[in-house]
Amino acid sequence: MLTKEELEDFSARAKEIYLDHISIDCVVFGFHEGQMKVLMLKSKNEEGWQLPGGFVELDEHIDVAATRILETRTGLQDIFLKQFHVFGANDRNKQHNEMYADIVPTESNFFAHRFISIGYYALVDFMNVNPTPDEFSDLCTWRDLNDLPVFLLDHELIFRTALDTLRLQLSYQPIGYNLMPKEFTMPELQKLYETILDQKLDRRNFQRRMLGFGILNKLEQTRKGGAHKAPYLYSFDLEKYKEALKEGLKSGW
Template sequence: MLSKQQLIEYSEDARKNYVNHISIDCVVFGFHEGQMKVLLLKTNDEEKWYLPGGFVLKEEHIDNAAVRILQERTGLDKIFLQQFRVFGDPDRSKFHNDMYVGMLPKEENWFSGRFISIGYYALVDFFDVTPHPDQFSELCAWRDLDDMPEMQLDHEKIYKSALDALRLQLNYQPIGYNLMPREFTMPELQKLYETILGKKLDRRNFQRRILGFGILNRSEEPRKGGAHKAPYLYSFDMENYQNALTEGFKGGW
């Protein structure tokens, strides 16, 4: 919690540099070898967790703001973020309103106003990135989806909405290029989809459908080694993969 003097300085800076009443929250999902996690911040002197978020500079494009905020809050850069929803419940900022009420006149307190938040999400290989907390946070950590802590504000709602959006994306766009090794087996790719969707998929149906998209190339030789029949290796056909990202495909899992 900010002191009165800190609140005065913060509010003055915010009113000078940032757009009133608009914030951004980023939901970064991490996947690696069948594990699915989400990146959260634990702020200084609080037991609650938050999504990485912040405010939009007055002369800044919204998408650029999301990239900047994620980099400033977590150290992650060059992450493709996709906008998925706007959150505007009138009481979504009540926690901070109550925390600082009476410390400053309402018109001078940055936290006294109503904020809408624009949600962005991303999916990365958490093994390839190293997040770190900013000055306002004591921890920046990956949390398992089945071991989520209590989150402040409406951040649990934003996180769950992002997960729904990610799962919906699987129905009309391919996912996997930046999360799989250069060559992989069909069971390894299926595990990625099952982890995101949170359910088991029929092996034959998955293989038939994923091959039907035309986004994979099969190697001539199967993977070497192992006691069982060696599975074939696949790689992404990048031209077809990019076309599928642009044009999409129909169906559901």
């Protein structure tokens, strides 16, 4: 637990550097070969796990703040984070407010104020990054979606909302460019969607729909080796992929 002196010192510094009442929390999903995880921190100062979060500097764009916060708290660099929801219930950080106000009164304690938190999310290959805890955390680690810890504050709601957003996003935006190898088979791509949705998909429907989006190139060569008929290889058409990221997938209207 922080001492009164430490908290007063942190609070005084925070007031000079950060905007009051606004925080950012990041939900980083990790995917690799059919597994999905979420990046979490175990705090040194309290029980329970939290999402990597922090505050916005006085003259900093919120998107820049999100990237900086994620890097500072987890060591993850250059992650493309996307805003997905604002968490603004009036009592959302009451638990923290009371804990902090017990040590230093609210008026002179930045951390005992009400904070409205902007949620950002990202999906990365968890084999490509190396999470590192910051000075406030004992652990910074991937937690399996089937074995989640107890979350602090409203962080479980933030996590669930990010997961719902990611799943909905599959219907209107392309995904997977940073997760698939350069060339991949349709079953490999289907596995990504099945992992995110946590459900089995019909092979034919999936193929028809994916091809209908017009973001894949079918390659000349097939995947060699193996007993079965060699499956076709595909790659993303990067130009069309980027266009669909901006405009939404061809939805067949």
